[in-house]
Amino acid sequence: RVDVVTTRVDTVAGSTGGAWSSNDDPMLAQFDRLSAVCTCGATRRLYIVGRNALSMMPLDTITKSLPRHSYSDSKSPSSSASRSESKSKTFVPNVGPVSLFVGLKFATQAASTPGIGTGAGFDRPACCAIVGENAASSSSTVMIGDTAAFVVRNVSESTREAGFLFGQNYTAGSAGGSYSMALLQNPAGMTMNGTHALFMTDAIGNCVRTVDLVAQSVNTLAGTCGGPPGTAEGPLAASRFSQPWGIAFAGEHEPYVLSVAERHRVRTINSLSSTTLTYIGTATSGSTNVFPGGFNVPKGLALSWHNGQRNTLIGDTGN
Numbered sequence: 001r002v003d004v005v006t007t008r009v010d011t012v013a014g015s016t017g018g019a020w021s022s023n024d025d026p027m028l029a030q031f032d033r034l035s036a037v038c039t040c041g042a043t044r045r046l047y048i049v050g051r052n053a054l055s056m057m058p059l060d061t062i063t064k065s066l067p068r069h070s071y072s073d074s075k076s077p078s079s080s081a082s083r084s085e086s087k088s089k090t091f092v093p094n095v096g097p098v099s100l101f102v103g104l105k106f107a108t109q110a111a112s113t114p115g116i117g118t119g120a121g122f123d124r125p126a127c128c129a130i131v132g133e134n135a136a137s138s139s140s141t142v143m144i145g146d147t148a149a150f151v152v153r154n155v156s157e158s159t160r161e162a163g164f165l166f167g168q169n170y171t172a173g174s175a176g177g178s179y180s181m182a183l184l185q186n187p188a189g190m191t192m193n194g195t196h197a198l199f200m201t202d203a204i205g206n207c208v209r210t211v212d213l214v215a216q217s218v219n220t221l222a223g224t225c226g227g228p229p230g231t232a233e234g235p236l237a238a239s240r241f242s243q244p245w246g247i248a249f250a251g252e253h254e255p256y257v258l259s260v261a262e263r264h265r266v267r268t269i270n271s272l273s274s275t276t277l278t279y280i281g282t283a284t285s286g287s288t289n290v291f292p293g294g295f296n297v298p299k300g301l302a303l304s305w306h307n308g309q310r311n312t313l314i315g316d317t318g319n
Contacts, residue, residue, distance in 0.1 A: 002313060004304050004306055004313075005306060011027070012026060013031075013048075013057055013098055014027070014029060014030065014031050014034075015027060015029065015030055016030075020050060020051075020053055020055070020105035022099045023097065023098055024097040026057060026096070026098050029097075029098035031048065031055065032050050032051045032052075032053075032105070033051040034048060034050055035049050035050070035051075035124075035126045036048075036126060036128050036300075037128070038128040038130055038142070039059065039130070040130045040133055040157065041133060042133035042140060044059045044060065045057070045058055045059060045157070046058075046059055047101065049126070049128050050105075050125075051110070051124060052105070052110045052122050052125075053103030053105050053122065054100075054101045054102045054122070054125070054128075054144065055099065055100055055101055056099055057096060058097075059096070100117075101117075101155075102116075102117055102118075102120050102155050102160050102162050103120055103122045104118060104122075110123045110124065110148070112146050112149030112151060112169055112170070114162055115161070115162060116159065116160055116162070117160045120162035122144065122146050123147075123148035123149045124146070124148040125144045125145060125146050125147065126147045126188050127144070127145040127188060127189045127190045127200075128142055128143060128144050128190070129143045129190045129191055130143070130192065131143055139156075139157065141154050141155065141157065142154070142155040142157065143155075143165065143190060143198065144162075145189070145200065146187070147187055147188060149169050149170050150168065150171060150172045150184045150185060150186070151164055151165075151166070151168070151169050152164075152165045152167055152184070152190075152200070153165060165179065166179035166180075166184075166218055167184040167187070168183055171183065172185045172204075173226070174202075174205050174207075174226030176218050176220055178216060178217055178218075179216045179217070184202055184205070185203075185205040185225075185226070186204035186205060187202060188201045188202065188203035188244070188245045188246075188299075189201040189203075189244070189245050189246045189247040189261075189299075190247065191247050191248050191258070193255070193258075196214050197210060197211070198210070198211035199221065199247055199249070201241075201246070201247045201260060202225060202244070203243045203244060205223075205225040205226050206225070206227055206229050206240065206241045206244065207220055207222065207225040207226075207241060208220075208221045208244055208247065208258070208260060208269065209221060209225065222237075222269050223236075223244070224240065227240070228240075229241065229243065229263070230242065231283045233267070233277055233278065234275055234276065235275060236276060239275075241267075242263040243262055243263045243297075244261070244262040245261050245299040245301075246260070246261035246298065246299050246300050246301025246314075247259070247261070248302055248303045249303070251303065251305065253305050253310070254310075256270060256272045257269070258271075259279060259301060259312065261295075261299060261301040264281055264282060264283060264285045264294075264295050264296065264297070265280065265281025265282055265283065265295060266281055266295075266301065266312065266314060267279055278292070279312070280292055280312070281293050281295045281298070285297075285318065287316075287319045295318075296316060296317070296319050297316070297318040298315060298316045300313075300315025300317075301313070
């Protein structure tokens, strides 16, 4: 858990170990090759994507007062005056026990199969998103990108049933169109924009795709699906990507902007201007913290806002 206000990082679940195991104490639970997390605000659940399983951990919202902090007044570079400020934050997650929600916990059982609970299987799932949040009926759906099977799966929160939404199981491709016709190569990242639009990166396909959940269709948003990697920016159709992975929606502050983490940088997709642009990083690998920054295969990506400022959190796997 990362608090962008206090710049504090805390472990909320997980311990050392090589295999998945549940535990009433989340700090004693074990996970196997975690790849993504997503939260359902309506049902207050945290979903954790592992090698072949989807785990669930309930979240309880509590009010927590943060301690007073002393810091230097930075209005002028030469100022050394210090002051303190009391802050409070509400809705701080308090986690509950970790349990296996859907899938199988052993690596030797990898297979993308439909079913309910432990009767279903995944094959190296990499990303997740929540669709149709509903606290009253727990009817939300957890979308899972099952990368090794080239499909997107749908898991019911209420019944724990896992099915196939689109893509052909273990058949790779780049075709768009209806759910029954669409093909994927590597569904690596996904995010929701409102209630009807799902955006997804295809890492091997080198493109960003959009999914209309009402029309049940899959189309290319930016890049050329199935084309070679590239670095071109500008108009969406002419843009090229190189292994795009993490994707995040800027939210109500910038409802027309998507951020995409690819091989060595983070880029933005602006739906108003229909263009792509490098936000941070360069076309080559690096590790510098000096703008524009250096990255080496960034995959995880999340956006948050504080005092009107965007905070971009990046999981830089190569560093």
